[in-house]
Amino acid sequence: MLNKLFQDFDFAQLNSADFKEDSVREVLILPILTQLGYGSSQIVRSKSLLHPFLKVGSKKRFVTLIPDYLLKVENSYAWVLDAKAPNQNIHSGDNVGQVYSYSIHPEIRSKFFALCNGREFSLFRQDTPEPILYFELIAIADYWDELSAYLSPSSFQTGKVLAYTTPKKVIKTAPFSYLDCSLLEEIPVKKQSAKRHFGVHGYFTKQSWNVVNEYIKNFSQAGDLVLDPFGGSGVTAVEAMMLERRAIHLDLNPMSTFLIDALTCPIEIVDLQCSFDRVKSAYMQHEPTTTETIDTALKKYAYPQDFVLPKGSDVELIQDLFSQEQLAQLATLKHCISQELNENNRKSLLLMFSGLLNKINLTYHASEGRTEGRGNSSVFAYYRYRLAKAPAFVDLKKYFDSRLQKVLNAKREIASKINASTIEHLQVIQGTATDLSFLKKETVDYIYTDPPYGKKIPYLDLSVMWNAWLDLPVTEQDYCLEAIEGGEHEKSKADYNALIAKSIEEMYRVLKFDRWMSFVFAHKDPEFWHLIIETAERCGFEYAGAVAQKNGQTSFKKRQNPFTVLSGQLIINFRKVRKPKYIMKASLGMDAGEIVLQTIEGVIAKYQGATLEQINDELIIKGLELGFLDLLKKEYSDLTPLLLDLFDYDNDTELFSIKQNKQFKTHVDLKLRVRYYLISYLRRMEIEKKTARFDEIVLAIMPLLKNGITPESQTILSVLEDIAHRAGEGWRLNADGQATLDI
Template identity: 25%
Template sequence: MSIKAPIDYAVPPRKDCARYKMHKYWAAKPWYVVAEYIKHFTREGEIVLDPFCGSGVVGCEALIHRRKAVINDLNPMAVFIAGNTCRSPVDLKKFDEEFIKIKVKLKSDIMDMYRLAEPCPECGAPLYSKHVVRGPSLKDHWIVEARCSKGHGRSGHIRRLLLPEEKAFIETVESREVPYWVPQNTFPDGRETMRLKKAGINTVDQLFTQRNLIALSLIYHEIQKIMDEDIRELMLLAFSNTLLHVSKLKSETLRPMSANSYYCMDDWIEENVWDRFENRVNWHWGVCQGKKETNRLIGDYFNQTENFDGLLNGKTFMKLNTKAQNLSDIPDESIDYCFTDPPYGGSIQYFELTYLWRSWLDMSHEFIADEITVNDFQGKKENSFEKMLTEAFCEIYRVMKPGRWLSITFNNKDTRIWAALLNACQVSGLEIVNIVPQDPMGYSFVQSWSGKSLKRDLILNFRKPKAASCYMINDADSKKCLDMRKIIIESAEDFLSKNERASLTEVYEAAVIRWINLVYGWPICKAADCQYQDENFKETAFDIEFVDQVLKQEPNLERIRENNGIFYQINDST
């Protein structure tokens, strides 16, 4: 198949950007962007690979557009979410029947644990707490957000201090034993988990109040009784997506782990477990609605195989749970297209942040050595990150057909991490063709408040050459010509020639693109003793702070601080 040119435009945003989203996971890419790339680079029936599959958007879009999908992730939680997202069709009648069984058996007893002493002032019906603000900063002055059991309008929403007898009732409930199994795994030492340990939370069960542990153990116990494996897994998907919300990681103003961190606030809230679980089953982003969408979009095209030969004989979907550095289950030159979102250095600590979910779902934690990240607690610096990433992209190169395309979406404010990615791709033999800035599906907590974080991802389109490339350096002196200050200033001037002002992140993004286009063509040497082997990109790497420093010294530019942002414009006084 011959593709004349890669995509060279940003895919327009869509309002329905979160379709079939059933579980929180980080760095999910907009489905409409993934769909556009898959349709552009492949034909129906061809095989699409995502070696870092995350929540499974690439797998889903491949199936929706009648391509075959191979998804892989080292983290078993990602494979669990992605596999359940892609599965189709699902017997939603059977799923609903199993949920009703749980509801009939448990709802009344669990809701009674959240019942308040005073009835609804509007109609006299029982009131139940939606959540209680009971963090340690409040001492004994807990606040309850209540809802009327009859569910009528805003008048059924009550907010007040918890009454002494209601607090005493909670203490009575929490004097009970947890009736069934709950995980008591000790959190490993880590960059993010140390925040919990400093707050006195050392084990998974300590992230929950005793009342919520009781409720969770009851629901989990009933889910385990479901005989149909597919239905049981989907119910566990709803259950695991309940956990963060009913933990001590949530406040009234901050969603849990929205800052990609285990952050236990002083004003954390205790949510009603049954309300949240039922929400994750039936809400418009719940499992039922999500599977209605995939049933409609994928239908019976989903046909899973345990081995690659199955894809060549009528099957359409294969999932792997292995390291991207060793894709031995995939034959040489068998993949038609790869779209992937590799780790962004150490910005998201997937092993640590999914530990809570994996503990509840009794998944393995024995994959940390192979995680591609930057993490001092794991003894992984930028050089080991680059080494492992290079191994992964050499494997991706191996399994791709010659002449076919690889799209990488990436985001980092430090070009040392960009350098690691670029070196990995170039060592593998991939040829870069173009770079496309793309708006994300939604801004993360850090992107929202930080003026020095990138607001857009960059999609880098590479091609595997039809013939082997030569990597020996033939002009080492060419590296001496690169002036990073000049690249930054030219990027700013070019942007400001078309716009009245430029944010610092917009200039950084433009400078990164210009830098990649200049340095990626430098020849490199694969010989182990070559002094230039790892230096092509690293010695020119820069970060967003350096961009700001260069622009501040430029007399033709005026620096402006506005809210949380930093902007530059032409200095008219000069």
């Protein structure tokens, strides 16, 4: 390799005073670029860049920056390379800072930058202070595979654009291939059709079981190990077991691990029913209903006292969430359950008891127009302990009976797949996603996880009532490790970011190569998406595409806060491969504001009115796909003020539309708009390994171009010919870069 690159070059020449920076460029750097696969049209030499901040002199002359090499892939700058003289330091200091300034320039925005002084080669990522690759040039053969994996044109990719279509059922007949798995598109939700999840026990968030089921089925096969390090309500683990996979359910909240352990512990149905009858009979003999028996029960039986509730609660201490009668009855029932000798029966009965806590407290309110049992606890509705104006007092015995039926239905449904013979394939662990040390590296086959969303839900704070009644300890260390923003411990955004980043690093470590991770997120702040992408790529994950996925019914929280709660989510998919491709930032020729407004108006035009979720989804995925997510996070972390200012909003339909008698505001050059959407569409076709026909292209992008003058097909064709080439009966993006439009 050394001779192939440098044709017997004598490295002793580097000691000569005549061998300077220009010699490094011509003799050593150009052969490296050529061997990496860059053609002359992809190598931009000595491009002048206006310094975004500095001007000098009374006439304010601009200061220019001139990087030696800009390397292009698909008309976007993939990385920057600067040559230095052999005696220059390229590991740290001012030289590194200089090239870093080129990489972050608004016209460049490249993820990678490199320096070469003839003796050594150093490669940096924008987010790493130390080189990610550093070697002596004479030893380049030993580092070539790694260098090529980072910097060859094929190492860069763009994301999958959003498609709003129903997935097609595919019957797989060929042998299962992990790397050939295709992305799923949006899946119709069947939230209430699985008794194993619906009705057993409330939780703050739940993934739709059939969506999780389809993802596990698509990205893994029977016998594989599936991990959910933010296990929550346990949908991932249960569905993995139902599909004959092995499963690990991990969560910091002991309430979460109790629920899954109690649901999945094997029991005999008849034996559990007998156990229930004994408990109910014992309870009825001692049921406290009078002042005297209530006082006696409160003295005799243990109940949680003096647990401090989170700030914002209507009362300070846990016992104030209940009437004296409720405390006495719950304490009596729990004592009766504790007398059962069979551990799994006892766990199952405590699961029924825990489900009762949602109804037997002073925050519980019946839904208007429904029976007393059809309501909710405020902690699930408002994410705080709010006393009901008129608490609904329900009969404990009646709803304990209904809990039995719910749990039995769930147990019957899972019995064929989760039983005494298979339970060893399930691990339920109370712990943190930041430390998966109980797993060896590269032992997990698939990860599907739904992490906490910033300050949306402080799980440990809100679980106090259940953890206290169930005697589940929560330590100070647990609170420190909880990946949230805010909460009782007033954790900062930086704390949250660091914990999520560490969790992704651990997920990368334990996942096998050529396997997938699906990361669910429903946050409207693009900064969190940027964090996920940057962290995942830094670890070595390859972004494979994001898909919009609805959750089903609009939540109460969404109805109360339509602009701060998203009813849908995005599922972002990564692969762990040995030579990952990196998302490259496209040169679009317009600033972030134009891109944002252009995209919003395009979505509104496409759907004749768009929801906040549709706008947010499109912007996030466009940001991923074309690489402007970093700009989006800086300038548009909250779209609500912009949307309400520039567009009409219909409270009934929840749709944004162009203001009455107003035209679209963006006046971007027609050809540039066409180019923007053509690149997006053709890149999606490329990832899906499809070739697009011209009429399909026109039908796909025409609805997005209604602002301004609608283009003729000939206009679309002329731009298409500039950025793509014919491939059979269709079109594909040029592989060696696209011509820049004069605008």
